[in-house]
Amino acid sequence: MIKRRIIDSFWNILTYLFSSVGIIVLLLIFIFVFSNGASTLSWKLITSDYNQTTYVLSYKDNYDGGNFEYKCKDDEYFSSYWGIAFTDTVNTEGVDSVIISYIDDHSPLLNGLLGVGNDNYHHLQVNQYVTTALLVGEEGNIISCPARKGAESMAAGFNRGVSIMTLNLVDGGGGIRGSLIATLYLILFTLILVLPLGIAAAIYLSIYAKDNWLTHLLKSLIDMSSGVPSIIFGLVGLLLFVPMFNALVGSEGYSILAGALTMTIMLLPIVISTTKEAIDVIPKKIISGSLALGASQTQTTFKIILPNAVPGILTSTLLAIGRIIGESAAIIFVMGTQVQDHVLPNRGGTTLATHIYNLMGLENPNYKLASAIAIVILMSVLILNILVKLIGYRLNKFGRKH
Amino acid sequence: MEKIFEIKNVNLYYGEKHALKDINLDIYKKKVTAFIGPSGCGKSTLLRCLDRMNDLIDNCKVEGSIKYNDKELNQYDTLTLRSNVGMVFQSPNPFPMSIFDNIAYGPRCHGIKNRKALEEIVISSLKKAALYDEVKDNLKGSALALSGGQQQRLCIARCIAMKPDVILMDEPTSALDPIATLKIEELINELKKDFTIVIVTHNMQQATRVSDYTAFFMLGEIIEYNTTNELFKNPHNKKTEDYITGRFG
Ligand SMILES: Nc1ncnc2c1ncn2[C@@H]1O[C@H](COP(=O)(O)OP(=O)(O)OP(=O)(O)O)[C@@H](O)[C@H]1O
Numbered sequence: 344m345i346k347r348r349i350i351d352s353f354w355n356i357l358t359y360l361f362s363s364v365g366i367i368v369l370l371l372i373f374i375f376v377f378s379n380g381a382s383t384l385s386w387k388l389i390t391s392d393y394n395q396t397t398y399v400l401s402y403k404d405n406y407d408g409g410n411f412e413y414k415c416k417d418d419e420y421f422s423s424y425w426g427i428a429f430t431d432t433v434n435t436e437g438v439d440s441v442i443i444s445y446i447d448d449h450s451p452l453l454n455g456l457l458g459v460g461n462d463n464y465h466h467l468q469v470n471q472y473v474t475t476a477l478l479v480g481e482e483g484n485i486i487s488c489p490a491r492k493g494a495e496s497m498a499a500g501f502n503r504g505v506s507i508m509t510l511n512l513v514d515g516g517g518g519i520r521g522s523l524i525a526t527l528y529l530i531l532f533t534l535i536l537v538l539p540l541g542i543a544a545a546i547y548l549s550i551y552a553k554d555n556w557l558t559h560l561l562k563s564l565i566d567m568s569s570g571v572p573s574i575i576f577g578l579v580g581l582l583l584f585v586p587m588f589n590a591l592v593g594s595e596g597y598s599i600l601a602g603a604l605t606m607t608i609m610l611l612p613i614v615i616s617t618t619k620e621a622i623d624v625i626p627k628k629i630i631s632g633s634l635a636l637g638a639s640q641t642q643t644t645f646k647i648i649l650p651n652a653v654p655g656i657l658t659s660t661l662l663a664i665g666r667i668i669g670e671s672a673a674i675i676f677v678m679g680t681q682v683q684d685h686v687l688p689n690r691g692g693t694t695l696a697t698h699i700y701n702l703m704g705l706e707n708p709n710y711k712l713a714s715a716i717a718i719v720i721l722m723s724v725l726i727l728n729i730l731v732k733l734i735g736y737r738l739n740k741f742g743r744k745h
Numbered sequence: 746m747e748k749i750f751e752i753k754n755v756n757l758y759y760g761e762k763h764a765l766k767d768i769n770l771d772i773y774k775k776k777v778t779a780f781i782g783p784s785g786c787g788k789s790t791l792l793r794c795l796d797r798m799n800d801l802i803d804n805c806k807v808e809g810s811i812k813y814n815d816k817e818l819n820q821y822d823t824l825t826l827r828s829n830v831g832m833v834f835q836s837p838n839p840f841p842m843s844i845f846d847n848i849a850y851g852p853r854c855h856g857i858k859n860r861k862a863l864e865e866i867v868i869s870s871l872k873k874a875a876l877y878d879e880v881k882d883n884l885k886g887s888a889l890a891l892s893g894g895q896q897q898r899l900c901i902a903r904c905i906a907m908k909p910d911v912i913l914m915d916e917p918t919s920a921l922d923p924i925a926t927l928k929i930e931e932l933i934n935e936l937k938k939d940f941t942i943v944i945v946t947h948n949m950q951q952a953t954r955v956s957d958y959t960a961f962f963m964l965g966e967i968i969e970y971n972t973t974n975e976l977f978k979n980p981h982n983k984k985t986e987d988y989i990t991g992r993f994g
């Protein structure tokens with residue numbers, strides 16, 4: 344007896360030990376991701392393009408100077424002559440840069456800068472990066488202010504210049520808008536394909552299919568294919584779907600459509616089995632009840648079976664969305680790793696997950712941005728999972744009674 | 746007396762299992778016929794033959810002839826047949842929808858869309874099933890919220906809504922308490938004015954209370970078939986006598 348107890352408590356302690364190690368590791372990952380990404384995560388990050396826009400501008404007329412006033416914050420440097428403040432910062436690619444942090448409402452720079460070569464007036468904005476500026480002093484001397492010398496020397500240089508030969512600006516960049524849209528496209532197209540196919544297959548298997556070896560084979564194939572590593576599906580997509588869409592819709596190489604088809608094949612087993620489970624818990628006597636009233640099998644399917652399978656279908660939809668958001672291997676194979684700002688279904692692009700892959704493959708990996716995206720992914724998956732649980736509790740009419 | 750079903754030399758197999766053996770039986774119009782017999786003797790099986798619900802069972806094979814209104818059952822389209830021959834199941838099986846929709850389900854499936862017409866059908870069916878007074882203020886409420894007895898009467902109302910000729914009932918009160926059972930029995934006595942009723946029951950008293958004819962089954966065969974009065978008062982077969990006096994099964 345005592346020996347038995349010792350063995351039992353030994354296994355208990357071991358179980359607790361291992362599970363607490365698992366939880367601690369998970370916690371550490373969360374802490375790492377949040378501490379690295381939280382500061383980078385912003386609405387601007389979500390809404391701006393990945394590729395930067397660069398401008399070369401000038402202010403040719405001699406400006407006789409204003410006497411602007413501004414109370415600088417700690418790290419700001421203000422040019423009272425031009426009414427503009429600069430701050431040292433690190434851009435999304437991790438390079439030291441100077442950013443415009445304030446422009447006076449009456450500053451000549453606000454609307455007076457002309458594009459070099461196109462003579463369009465440019466509306467200067469806060470948060471644009473200055474890469475370099477060349478100003479002309481009172482005596483015709485040239486004052487050079489590169490960003491690497493910092494915000495302080497930039498402000499000082501501006502105070503000494505009376506006109507601006509060239510001002511090189513960089514706007515935005517490093518944002519995830521394109522990847523977010525590509526992710527949404529991928530989810531949309533995949534669901535359009537996988538839901539009808541999966542639901543139809545589930546209905547066929549639970550209701551119409553005869554109980555024979557072929558059906559059994561089909562069912563076990565479906566069960567098995569949910570265990571196939573996603574990279575295999577990626578290979579299939581690359582060898583089959585990418586060329587197929589090249590021929591079909593004239594895509595050149597990678598495409599979101601090929602991605603959607605690949606994800607469809609990958610998710611079909613999940614959608615089929617979740618929907619099938621939901622159909623199988625509908626009591627047989629209700630289905631017989633409908634048929635005994637002289638309703639056809641089709642009417643029974645649409646009026647009794649499908650409405651009652653809705654919770655299962657919703658659950659499988661949410662699970663599928665979660666898998667699409669989290670998938671990377673298969674996506675890289677069929678959609679490439681090139682981040683796009685103009686997302687088109689017949690072109691490649693990155694989802695949020697493969698955007699991270701792209702960032703970490705750069706010369707100097709951008710941990711902060713990667714972590715910020717990871718937060719977005721983790722949050723969406725968390726919300727999806729909570730929704731799945733809620734649906735399970737709220738809508739399931741039969742599940743727990745049987 | 747007018748026959749509505751004429752069953753001749755019916756044999757039924759579930760795969761290898763010979764479940765009904767050489768059944769011959771006439772069922773009379775606007776009468777209540779009871780099937781009694783020990784468990785597993787084929788009462789439900791024969792009942793399911795009458796609205797061809799056995800068609801839904803994969804390995805079930807029926808031989809012989811069953812005529813409904815002088816026409817072979819196989820020549821009817823199942824959807825028409827089942828709207829003429831309704832079925833009430835052993836345990837109540839309301840659909841997970843409102844009371845109104847439950848009863849309107851059958852008529853809707855057969856193409857009645859007019860809201861007024863449906864309303865009339867629902868109300869008259871509920872009245873015939875003696876349920877109207879209990880649910881009239883709550884037709885939009887879920888059918889699953891009703892008590893077991895109310896649910897069973899709802900299922901009878903659902904059946905009546907199809908305006909059938911025949912109502913088949915497979916142990917309709919076996920899941921109900923004595924009071925709910927009594928209500929259903931009263932209802933059956935009321936309904937036999939308009940419908941032919943075939944009822945499977947394990948309850949001898951119930952058979953005597955509600956039925957005009959009784960068939961006694963054993964091991965897939967009909968041992969005795971007679972008016973209920975005669976069969977219970979004066980059984981011709983020893984096995985019947987043993988069964989109804991409780992010395993068997
Ligand atoms: N779907 C089926 N597949 C195979 N065998 C079946 C099936 N349904 C019934 N049987 C068999 O046929 C025989 C008759 O069954 P049935 O359900 O008609 O009996 P019953 O008289 O209604 O019994 P009970 O009073 O218990 O309801 C039983 O032996 C049963 O095992």
Ligand SMILES: [Mg+2]
Nearest residue numbers: 788789790915
């Ligand atoms: Mg039975």
